[in-house]
Amino acid sequence: MSANLPVLLVVVPLLCAPLAALTRRPRPAWGVAMLAAGWAFVVSILLLSRVLAQGTISYHIGDWAPPWGIEYRIDEVNAFVVLIVSGIAAVVTPYARRSVEREIDATRIPLFYTAYVLCMAGLLGISVTGDVFNVFVFLEISSLSAYALIAQGPDRRALTASYQYLIMGSIGATFIVIGIGLMYVMTGTLNMADLAQRLPMVDANRTIPVAFAFLAVGISLKLALFPLHLWLPNAYTYAPSAVTAFIASTATKVAVYMLLRFFFTIFGAAFAFDVMHLDRVLMPLAIIAIVTMSLSAIYQVNVKRLLAYSSIAQIGYMILGISLASVTGLTAGILHLFNHALMKGGLFLAVGAVMYRTGSVRLRAMEGLGREMPWTMAAFVLAGLSLIGVPLTVGFVSKWYLVLAGLEKGWWPVAAVVLVGSLLAAIYIWKVVEVAYFRERSREEPVREAPLALLLPMWILVLANYYFGMHADLTVGVAHRAAQVLMGVAQ
């Protein structure tokens, strides 16, 4: 059975999705979602440890050997991404029970969890598959369910946000499928490893750069790279709290993984950077994203929107690390995938608890909460410190490697931008902190601390920020090996 873990990782959540729909009652549906998330988490840990011990795992669906059949191929890179997705799911799902009960109609909850589990299955599928068309299919599974999830938000603007995301997301997915089609035209294969071998034979043909460009734009849309980020702030702001926390920590991460997979594994770093000069596009955009989006975050009065802009800036960090096209840079980028999931997850869960009690996430709603919801706000502050990059947090480790990668190449401005970004982060986080701790409450009714069911997952993520900030050798080690795999450097 254990040989089948790669496929079971995806299939069990996929089976749980209809099961959640069939339960037709909120609690059992949640239980099924919990089962799926827990299963995925356990399996992803097993997979990661096996990959680290034995190297790449290849699984052939239906026993059809690649490149004819669909292959699930797990190496250090996607084992790590799978762990991020399932780990976040395992923390957010317990949180979702109370939060979703408050924000969504009881009649819709079973279908909510169906979409939630489907979204998770889709993200896991993108991560494990070794077949480019399969990537597209899973991408659409996760995206369609994400649109549905976002539309469940309590505000009616959730609907327009979801619509906007649907349009942008579909354009992105269509671009990706065009790129895949063009690659298939030239090579006649869809298997990633096979593509990587055959593409160099035909890359003089003009079709390949066109495919490259379509994929670059499509994936950038999905990962909300500036200036293709316009769908993100509204989607994150108006989605239900649990959905925001889940999608913010996983969906864009998986999109970044797609970028890594397509441009490093399939096209190869040499083609992507030396021939196509991807870095000349990605790096300026990443830098602009870091600076302008952090600045935008400062001016937001809705805390979820503030964090959403911050997310775009943080995606800029990942892309910046990747665009350096060095092992250290990639290590930093991959590391930040994980670390950002931890800190943004913690922050969004804390904001979700505020939503749970006060019914609003505007800055005004947070007045005086430092006293009324001490645990929630303490979690917010601690996760915020991680976002700023204070030592002993994961944010610091990310920043350390990013700056190191920049200095290694002798590119001072890169290092400077990273540090300026963290100072801007300090400003927008502190804006919230000041409101929570220094303003007197303007609401009539005092509020109570969030229930334990919300606090516990939130604090697990917050403490993880510090645990992995102090014992980073695990995450850094995996990220480093993943970077070596992607760069094709012998270990």
Next chain:
Amino acid sequence: MSPEWTAAVAVALPLLGGLAVLALRRWPNLRESATLVTAVALFFVVASLLGPVRGGARPELVLFEVVPGISLALQVEPLGLLFALVASFLWIITSLYSIGYMRSHHESHQTRFYFFFTVAISAAMGAAFSANLFTLFAFYEVLTLGTYPLVTHHGTDEARRAGRVYLGILLSTSIGFQLLAIIWTWLLAGTVAFRPGGILTGTASAGMLSVLLVLYVFGVGKAAVMPFHRWLPAAMVAPTPVSALLHAVAVVKVGVFTILKIAIYVFGLDLLRTLPATPWLAWAAAATIILASLVAFTKDNLKARLAYSTISQLSYIVLGALLANSMGVIGGGMHIAMHAFGKITLFFVAGAVMVAAHETEISRMHGLGRTMPITFGAFFVASLSIIGVPPAGGLWSKWFLGLGTLEAGQKGLLAMLMLSSLLSLVYLLEVPVKAFFRPVPDGAERAPGIREAPWPMVLALVLTAAATVGLFLYPEPVFDLMTMVVAQ
């Protein structure tokens, strides 16, 4: 208890005390006893390290490794021990003082106050015993963040604004410059550990290392080298015990201590002397000394004047480090102790006046010396220490700093030191002189007879004032520790 773990205990003890404070929040008397007991215990723990360190031991303890090569590690060496001794000893006295101050001033949220105080002390201990740049930086930032609730203790708009300046400058310099410098050091040397003789020798050109040095000197915002000094006056909105212990001793001394550590253990004095940037930075420090003294003149608010005096005095230590010779370093290190005892007394006096007579402006303190003779007497003695004249300890540190400038062949800097001493003579002694000899201003109501502040406060300031005299008579312990630093 082995010496390695003693250092860890020194870091953990204040935190445990802090938890005790939280647990005892409903019983103020017990809560304050917890603080006092912790403070005394901490001092003895730190003092127990004196023997082994004098015997040449350099106990080291790796708490955990973040990534290979970068670990949170503690190491006891003479300079750090000196700083830890000063800070922990003064914490005892400050605890005593704050009990009187916080109660008679009817401050709110006293539990929070005492708790974050312990956090700050713990971070200061961690910084003192840090074995590498990463550890130092980590505790440096914890100290910044841990003191933020203390600076903004009153929760007013003014406090919030001051808090912004405080965090803004300290975070931007530390993240913007210092962190960059640390990562660069890591890239150049492959290590961030403190080693006698430095780790950077021969790793890059003198020009590059000069840039690195500039990043360090301005990146340590807590050393308040101009133009990154604004946070210190801003922090004066805090309750006086905070200004006294943290912004005259722990926080600012962590800043200059960091610079000394970097000068001695990262660059190494020999390398430092050869860098082209070193003399320029020394002059920048000298400029800070003079400019801050001049600004101090213009301040009528006593705490603000003391703050600028602190900025000026801190640059003495920075200057000592940048002279890059043993006399300068000895003088700088001794000044950590000497200035600490002097300045804390001055702040104690400012707080005592605020509590007893409700005055904060110097011009309103005329004639107050007759009402509070002990307090202003202590101010006078402590001022002498800051100025650097007998019979107070400040003489010795200034003496060695002067020798250092001569050894470095920088007569101009010596002149600067002299000038600054003259300036401080005027702006500090103005306070007790006017308090004793000027008539009471119109409109100020003064109760007849002697009305001192509550006894714990008076006791505290008398003790520290006496200590400055004591350090004049017995400077050897401090001097010995610093010679050990230089001799390595």
Next chain:
Amino acid sequence: MRILGYYNYWVVIFLMMVGFYTLISRGNLVKKLVGLTVFQTSVFILYISMGKIEGGTAPIIMQGQHVVYSNPIPHVLILTGIVVGIATTAVGLSLVVRIKEAYGTIEEDEIHVQDDVL
């Protein structure tokens, strides 16, 4: 003639541009979806035409018979693509229905006006 020989690609490009233009130029949410559908359809045609071989039939091999057949893989792939397209359109339309219920309009500018008032 060479350019005309690639007529299937011209069809794809034409449809793609028509769809894309409709998508970005129309303020009506349903028309946008129509644009999106046309846009996606162009990709279907791209896939379908790439698998076609002149004179080829369905890839069913009879015993003892040699047949020229079209590449079935792109066709199978795009079958999935079509299903995805239907799902996207369905989700999009259902969102439009709910937007209409919430706002009383499906014109983008009118929706923006209402949201700004809030």
Next chain:
Amino acid sequence: MSDRVILRIGAKVLIPFILIFALYVQFHGDFGPGGGFQAGVIFAAAFILYALVYGLENADRVLPPTVVYVCAAVGVMIYAGTGVLTLFLGGEFLDYNVLAHAPEHGQELGIMLVELGVVTTVFGVMVAVFHAFAGRGRVER
């Protein structure tokens, strides 16, 4: 549309043929054009036609929404379940060879099961989508 006799009779005549055609497409799928996707849509078309002509209330009586809902879910489970079954029988995921004694029969059985899952889901989802849109206005009125 109760008064449109031609439509009502026409629908009555057509619907059985549509259903049979759907079955043909379904079962002919393994050696001719066709398969679960198409069959499911054709099945759904029959019911949608019924609902259009006879009204949603009547259609609901023929095919309660719950059944549609269950169909959509169960189909996916049949599909994935087949895959899991092959796992339990010792093969890889969706390795039909292990389903029967001979690999050829296994392949045939496997594809039938999978197509059964597909047809059920597609039918369920199609009718559900129709329901979701058509049923929307009724509540409002």
